[in-house]
Amino acid sequence: MIRSWRAATPPxxxxxxxxxxxxxxxxxxALVAAFEALDPAHPFAVREWDRPGGGGGSARVLDGGEVFxxxxxxxxxxxxxxxxxxxxxxxxxPRGLDFFATGISMVLHPRNPHVPAFHANYRYFEAGKMDDWxxxxxxxxxxxxxxxxxxxxxxxxxxxxxxxxxxxxxAAWKSWCDQYFTxxxxxxxxxxxxxxxxxxxxxxxxxxxxxxxxxxxxxxxLHDAYLPIVExxxxxPWTERERWWQEIRxxxxxEFNLCYDRGTRFGLQTNGxxxxxxxSLPPMTRWETDAVPEAGTPEAAALRYYQPxxxx
Amino acid sequence: MIRSWRAATPPxxxxxxxxxxxxxxxxxxALVAAFEALDPAHPFAVREWDRPGGGGGSARVLDGGEVFxxxxxxxxxxxxxxxxxxxxxxxxxPRGLDFFATGISMVLHPRNPHVPAFHANYRYFEAGKMDDWxxxxxxxxxxxxxxxxxxxxxxxxxxxxxxxxxxxxxAAWKSWCDQYFTxxxxxxxxxxxxxxxxxxxxxxxxxxxxxxxxxxxxxxxLHDAYLPIVExxxxxPWTERERWWQEIRxxxxxEFNLCYDRGTRFGLQTNGxxxxxxxSLPPMTRWETDAVPEAGTPEAAALRYYQPxxxx
Numbered sequence: 001m002i003r004s005w006r007a008a009t010p011p012x013x014x015x016x017x018x019x020x021x022x023x024x025x026x027x028x029x030a031l032v033a034a035f036e037a038l039d040p041a042h043p044f045a046v047r048e049w050d051r052p053g054g055g056g057g058s059a060r061v062l063d064g065g066e067v068f069x070x071x072x073x074x075x076x077x078x079x080x081x082x083x084x085x086x087x088x089x090x091x092x093x094p095r096g097l098d099f100f101a102t103g104i105s106m107v108l109h110p111r112n113p114h115v116p117a118f119h120a121n122y123r124y125f126e127a128g129k130m131d132d133w134x135x136x137x138x139x140x141x142x143x144x145x146x147x148x149x150x151x152x153x154x155x156x157x158x159x160x161x162x163x164x165x166x167x168x169x170x171a172a173w174k175s176w177c178d179q180y181f182t183x184x185x186x187x188x189x190x191x192x193x194x195x196x197x198x199x200x201x202x203x204x205x206x207x208x209x210x211x212x213x214x215x216x217x218x219x220x221x222l223h224d225a226y227l228p229i230v231e232x233x234x235x236x237p238w239t240e241r242e243r244w245w246q247e248i249r250x251x252x253x254x255e256f257n258l259c260y261d262r263g264t265r266f267g268l269q270t271n272g273x274x275x276x277x278x279x280s281l282p283p284m285t286r287w288e289t290d291a292v293p294e295a296g297t298p299e300a301a302a303l304r305y306y307q308p309x310x311x312x
Numbered sequence: 313m314i315r316s317w318r319a320a321t322p323p324x325x326x327x328x329x330x331x332x333x334x335x336x337x338x339x340x341x342a343l344v345a346a347f348e349a350l351d352p353a354h355p356f357a358v359r360e361w362d363r364p365g366g367g368g369g370s371a372r373v374l375d376g377g378e379v380f381x382x383x384x385x386x387x388x389x390x391x392x393x394x395x396x397x398x399x400x401x402x403x404x405x406p407r408g409l410d411f412f413a414t415g416i417s418m419v420l421h422p423r424n425p426h427v428p429a430f431h432a433n434y435r436y437f438e439a440g441k442m443d444d445w446x447x448x449x450x451x452x453x454x455x456x457x458x459x460x461x462x463x464x465x466x467x468x469x470x471x472x473x474x475x476x477x478x479x480x481x482x483a484a485w486k487s488w489c490d491q492y493f494t495x496x497x498x499x500x501x502x503x504x505x506x507x508x509x510x511x512x513x514x515x516x517x518x519x520x521x522x523x524x525x526x527x528x529x530x531x532x533x534l535h536d537a538y539l540p541i542v543e544x545x546x547x548x549p550w551t552e553r554e555r556w557w558q559e560i561r562x563x564x565x566x567e568f569n570l571c572y573d574r575g576t577r578f579g580l581q582t583n584g585x586x587x588x589x590x591x592s593l594p595p596m597t598r599w600e601t602d603a604v605p606e607a608g609t610p611e612a613a614a615l616r617y618y619q620p621x622x623x624x
Contacts, residue, residue, distance in 0.1 A: 070599065070600070185580045258570035259570050259580075274497055277497075284597075289382075289587050290587055
């Protein structure tokens with residue numbers, strides 16, 4: 001998946017790209033190993049794919065696990081001579097720019113309604129022969145039953161990560177995440193947020209190296225941000241009603257990803273492997289009219305968390 | 313829901329609008345009565361909603377029925393002074409046109425995997441103070457297990473309906489439907505198609521009256537097109553595997569509706585009642601990596617039907 005572009009690329013660009021590709025591949029191996037350690041009986045399958053236009057990917061996917069009912073950790077390299085519409089529109093770039101993109105993306109949908117779903121994505125783009133480059137990333141948590149201590153742990157870990165980097169801006173990236181992961185037609189966040197950034201670019205203080213170092217640390221931080229929460233909640237007993245609420249919340253997840261998620265649109269527009277692009281979609285999902293919980297229930301308490309809050 | 317616009321509207325326009333509103337209301341009452349007759353223990357709930365910008369709707373919705381696991385028959389009136397982007401883009405119209413739209417839309421998701429899901433929509437638009445008007449409509453069938461006789465019955469009934477109207481073009485409307493209801497990122501139709509038209513407008517031979525008469529007949533025809541299939545299949549026994557395949561196909565249904573469906577986007581853009589707009593989304597739905605049936609199975613046989621075929 002990563003050979004074809006090398007010959008025609010200047011050595012210093014090759015070196016940079018390789019160093020990001022190494023990050024995402026190492027990140028994938030470490031995270032999959034950590035997820036598998038929670039449920040050794042259900043290893044992630046390997047799914048390698050080539051992209052006709054250039055590049056490809058390696059997805060590690062799981063269906064029917066005990067801890068994770070469905071999930072995946074995908075790395076990909078995508079390149080071409082016409083930056084996809086989704087990215088052009090975001091960055092107000094013209095048609096016909098050659099581009100290179102690589103990143104790691106993961107989504108985990110736990111079986112137990114008390115274990116939050118998790119998403120993270122770290123990515124690197126070049127457009128127009130290195131005339132422009134940028135890094136983006138972030139992670140967010142989607143509990144059906146938010147527990148304040150867990151939400152604080154997750155946000156606190158991400159804030160501590162940001163605080164380790166001069167070029168990070170936790171307050172701005174937290175707000176960006178709240179805004180980005182909003183199911184607009186319901187005026188409700190998909191979950192409890194986290195961080196989201198897309199603005200580490202060419203003119204960045206510290207340059208490419210600082211943005212790259214931040215990405216490396218960001219991927220490592222995912223272990224500490226998420227795994228302790230899984231450990232704490234995975235043995236919690238759960239009821240039919242809690243399962244029902246989890247399935248309803250997964251419906252919101254699917255609505256967000258199919259209606260609004262840029263990564264999903266980018267994947268569909270670049271003809272990525274469809275199973276890798278849509279690995280984010282939940283397993284058992286439910287739509288039902290007026291699934292609005294009654295006041296005083298744990299489900300009504302959950303709803304309050306799906307609005308921006310100060311959790312770091 | 314239908315009073316506020318009358319005072320400021322010329323009488324002949326009021327008369328036309330009222331006559332379409334009567335069609336969709338009568339159609340709703342008759343179809344809901346027919347669906348309820350199949351399962352008297354589970355009547356459709358009534359959901360009336362006002363639209364802040366003007367208009368509103370009346371949805372009849374069902375969750376947890378025996379024959380229909382989820383479904384709805386919605387009528388709505390939407391008006392305003394800036395035609396939504398979704399419609400402007402389709403028809404290459406400028407911003408700032410006042411508009412009026414009314415229609416009937418229905419989606420039925422049966423519980424039994426052998427009973428096909430069903431969708432139909434008939435609609436009427438005006439833009440720019442009657443400088444422009446158009447009618448659109450259509451119906452399509454989404455079986456998890458297509459039975460050739462049922463598919464032929466459905467298409468044959470729609471063709472006979474088209475043949476009763478000089479201004480209808482069955483061949484073109486059938487192709488339009490095949491194309492429209494394609495899940496583009498999978499290069500696969502949502503179901504087995506039907507008819508779709510959006511081109512009965514101002515310059516139409518026979519004028520407004522002929523287009524209106526076609527709409528009336530189109531709504532009546534839905535009974536004959538769909539109900540006999542439900543009757544034939546509703547007692548069929550079904551297995552866990554068949555349920556699994558139905559849930560997988562519902563995932564495709566949700567992908568289409570959230571990614572591509574114009575009616576869904578129009579509903580979200582015009583701030584329609586969210587439960588009425590999303591009543592099309594299936595109840596229990598499943599995503600799973602590589603849910604590709606093995607050759608020789610009934611599920612593999614089903615896949616062949618999700619490409620354009622000659623069934624009328």
